[in-house]
Amino acid sequence: MSIALNQAVPEFSATASGATLTGNEEKISLSSLRGKNVVLYFYPKDNTPGCTTESQDFRDAYAxxxxxxxxxxxxxRDSLKSHQGFQAQHNLPFSLISDQQEELCSLFDVIKLKNMYGKEVRGIERSTFLLDAQGVLRQIWRGVKVPGHVTEVLDAVHALAKA
Structure with a gap:
């Protein structure tokens, strides 16, 4: 099973830190998001500089x-506990899915071999996916560079509304 542009994304369900900043957990399924566009952004690790900046940029544009x-x-791939701390520390108003089993990472093909301090390691390639209100994949960004990325995604969301 894999995803393709302009195709419906297969149904999924995952555990996430709640969007209410109360430290709770919630189940998120694609079907529960029907009727809304969805931005899924995959990032390597909580509390690292690029991931923190990217998450803060999404937070700042959340409204x-x-x-x-x-x-x-x-x-x-961080734990729910890690997500809850990251979310609280940076006041993130949206949910963070813990994909420790790499089910969503595999579906969206974001696990790549990276070079870290001279060693090859498996890690998440920073990637963002835009789904329309029917769950159809409309845009993909891979190998994301953080500066300006959230603005680009917001522009794509606005373009989707006009389509």
Missing amino acids: QFKQANTEIIGIS
């Missing part, structure tokens, strides 16, 4: 995404 009927969900 604009909500106005455009779009939900944001962050995904990494």
Whole structure:
């Protein structure tokens, strides 16, 4: 099973830190998000510089995404406990999925071999996916560079609304 542009994304369900910043857990399924556009952003690790900046950028633009009927969900392989701390520390108003079994990472093909301090390691390639209100994949960004990325995603959401 894999994803393709302009195709429906297969149904999934995952455990996430709640969007309410109360330290709770919630189950997120693709079907529960129907009727809203969805931004899924995969990032390597909580509390690292690039991931923190990217998450803060999504946080800072969150109201604009909500106005455009779009939900944001962050995904990494970190634990729910790690996500809850990261979320609280940076006041993130959206859910973070813990994908420790790499089910979503595999579905979206974001696990890549990376070079870290001279060693090859498996890790998440920073990637973002935009799904429309029917769950169809409309845009993919891979190998994301953080500066300006959230603005680019917001522009794509606005373009989707005009389509």
